[in-house]
Amino acid sequence: MAARATVVVFSLILVLVIPGGASAQLSAGFYSYSCPGMLDAVRSALHPAIAREQRVGAFIVRLFFHDCFVQGCDASLLLDDAPGIQGEKNASPNKDSARGFEVIDAVKAAVEKACPGVVSCADVLAVAAEDSVVFLGGPSWEVKLGRRDSTTASFDGANNDIPPPTSGLANLTSLFAAKGLSQKDMVALSGAHTIGLARCTNFRGHIYNDTDIDTGFARSRQSNCPCTTGSGDNNLAPLDLQTPTVFENAYYKNLVQKRALLHSDQELFNGGAADAQVRSYVNSQEAFFKDFVEGMIKMGDVAPLTGSNGQIRKNCRRIN
Numbered sequence: 586m587a588a589r590a591t592v593v594v595f596s597l598i599l600v601l602v603i604p605g606g607a608s609a610q611l612s613a614g615f616y617s618y619s620c621p622g623m624l625d626a627v628r629s630a631l632h633p634a635i636a637r638e639q640r641v642g643a644f645i646v647r648l649f650f651h652d653c654f655v656q657g658c659d660a661s662l663l664l665d666d667a668p669g670i671q672g673e674k675n676a677s678p679n680k681d682s683a684r685g686f687e688v689i690d691a692v693k694a695a696v697e698k699a700c701p702g703v704v705s706c707a708d709v710l711a712v713a714a715e716d717s718v719v720f721l722g723g724p725s726w727e728v729k730l731g732r733r734d735s736t737t738a739s740f741d742g743a744n745n746d747i748p749p750p751t752s753g754l755a756n757l758t759s760l761f762a763a764k765g766l767s768q769k770d771m772v773a774l775s776g777a778h779t780i781g782l783a784r785c786t787n788f789r790g791h792i793y794n795d796t797d798i799d800t801g802f803a804r805s806r807q808s809n810c811p812c813t814t815g816s817g818d819n820n821l822a823p824l825d826l827q828t829p830t831v832f833e834n835a836y837y838k839n840l841v842q843k844r845a846l847l848h849s850d851q852e853l854f855n856g857g858a859a860d861a862q863v864r865s866y867v868n869s870q871e872a873f874f875k876d877f878v879e880g881m882i883k884m885g886d887v888a889p890l891t892g893s894n895g896q897i898r899k900n901c902r903r904i905n
Contacts, residue, residue, distance in 0.1 A: 611889060611891070612729055612730065615730035616730060619703050622699045622700070623700065623712070626698070627695070627696060627709065627716060629695050631720075634688045635720050639830040640684075641688055642721045642780060643717075643781030647683065648663075648686075649710050649711060649884075652710060653884050653885065655739050655747065656735060656737070656738075657888025657890070659732065659734060659888070660706035660707040660710060661737065662679070662743070663710070663902060664903065665903060671740040672740065673739060676741075678743055682787075689706070690901060692709055697899065704897070705898065706734050706898050707733065708732050711728050715728045718881075721780055721832040723874065724878050726882060732890060733889075733894055734897060734901075734904075736896060746764075750849045754857045757775075764884070768859065769876065770880040770884070772862045772863065773862075773877045774884065775853060776866065776873055777877075778824040778825065780825065780829060782821040782822060783822060784820070784821060785809070785810035786814075786819070788806065788822065788847050795851070798843050798845070806822055806846065810822065826846075827839075834870040836850075837863050837864075837867045838867050841863065
């Protein structure tokens with residue numbers, strides 16, 4: 586019995602000290618004692634911002650995606666350029682399109698006021714993304730917490746790891762798989778495009794060159810997106826034509842009707858392996874919400890910094 590007890594104690598010690606052990610795992614109750622008012626503080630700054638400008642909700646969800654796809658969910662996207670740091674904000678997928686940084690600044694300030702130096706920017710962003718989805722009518726979930734903030738960024742990673750709007754189904758599947766996310770996760774997470782807008786430069790090729798698009802829809806989008814590169818590049822169009830500020834399953838209905846704004850979106854319903862899943866979400870918003878939640882939780886688990894790794898930034902734009 587004594588020998589067995591020694592083995593058990595030794596095993597527990599290993600769990601506590603080995604990186605990735607129980608102490609390094611994320612949990613919904615991570616701030617229960619150190620910052621019990623964290624969620625209320627996030628909402629106090631986030632909700633007024635979305636109420637003033639509903640696009641903010643889509644901004645924040647997109648920031649979370651683009652952060653997690655580069656170095657993991659570590660708030661590296663939030664860093665400004667600085668000596669020794671080439672940030673991710675000016676990488677191709679983010680330049681002139683990633684927005685909402687000032688909202689995250691305000692949310693972080695509210696959390697800092699409640700609990701100085703306790704909550705990471707990475708966790709602030711994760712909670713704000715969930716709360717944005719809920720505010721716009723989508724599902725809720727318990728966000729796992731305990732991430733720490735990176736002291737580095739990856740400009741090249743942002744250019745290479747974030748799926749471009751020209752992606753085909755195979756490339757989308759591969760880029761998500763590189764982050765430990767399945768094709769099922771990819772199709773469900775793409776449903777975040779039920780909210781928000783896209784720039785003409787990101788959908789010009791689809792509306793002028795692709796054949797897998799409803800011709801009437803293409804013409805309607807061409808009216809505000811000239812075919813000449815450089816002309817009207819920043820003109821905006823809704824990713825979901827009907828309800829771009831409501832989180833629901835209309836995005837998938839658009840795919841079936843060949844009315845996706847982005848080439849990469851229409852690839853999810855184009856005679857390929859993802860067609861059946863898209864149809865299932867057309868038929869059941871509940872199924873979409875369930876799989877979206879599972880995907881968001883899995884994405885939030887991508888390579889987080891925990892334990893003594895990274896830091897808790899006081900200002901999300903710069904390292905301490």
